[in-house]
Amino acid sequence: xxxxxxxxxxxxxxxxxxxxxxxxxxxxxxxxxxxxxxxxxxxxxxxxxxxxxxxxxxxxxxxxxxxxxxxxxxxxxxxxxxxxxxxxxxxxxxxxxxxxxxxxxxxxxxxxxxxxxxxxxxxxxxxx
Numbered sequence: 001x002x003x004x005x006x007x008x009x010x011x012x013x014x015x016x017x018x019x020x021x022x023x024x025x026x027x028x029x030x031x032x033x034x035x036x037x038x039x040x041x042x043x044x045x046x047x048x049x050x051x052x053x054x055x056x057x058x059x060x061x062x063x064x065x066x067x068x069x070x071x072x073x074x075x076x077x078x079x080x081x082x083x084x085x086x087x088x089x090x091x092x093x094x095x096x097x098x099x100x101x102x103x104x105x106x107x108x109x110x111x112x113x114x115x116x117x118x119x120x121x122x123x124x125x126x127x128x
Contacts, residue, residue, distance in 0.1 A: 004055055004125070007048040011122055014041040018115055031108045035095055038111050042092040045118045049076075052125055064089045076124050081117060088114045 018041045021034035046064040053059040053070050061067035065086060072082040091107050091114075 001055060003051050004048070007044070007051045008122065008125060011041070011044040011048045011118075014044040015115065015118055015122065017041070018111070022112055022115060031104060034111055035104055035107060038107075038114065039092055039096055041115075041118060042088060045121060046089075048125065049121070056128070064092075071121070076121060076128075081120070084113070084117055085121075088117065 014037070018034065018037040021030060021037050024030045024034075042064070046067050049064075049067040049071055050061045053061055053067060053074065057070070057074050059070045059074075061070055068077065068082055068085045068089065071077045071085075072079070077085060088110075091110065094103060095107060
């Protein structure tokens, strides 16, 4: 269970950096920094889910989307949260592989809701 505690701490720290960027005065630089922080926060949260599901539920998840679907099965996410989380992974994948100003602007507007979703997941894992 120590690994869950470590991964939870990493995910929380990543989320804090994302929230800092989202609370900063807007500029293109802040937007780009927030998107980068979003990418590594998503990575930290999915890696936490992967470890949590293995250690607590005996489920092996090889990808972020499989981890999210399994998180729904064990009650960490409801239907609408799962759908939103899957969209979040799609957005993370899109920004990780290419850069378009229009996509970045649209994604930046969704980051606050993604941040809240990830925060709820961390809280639920912490309580379990």
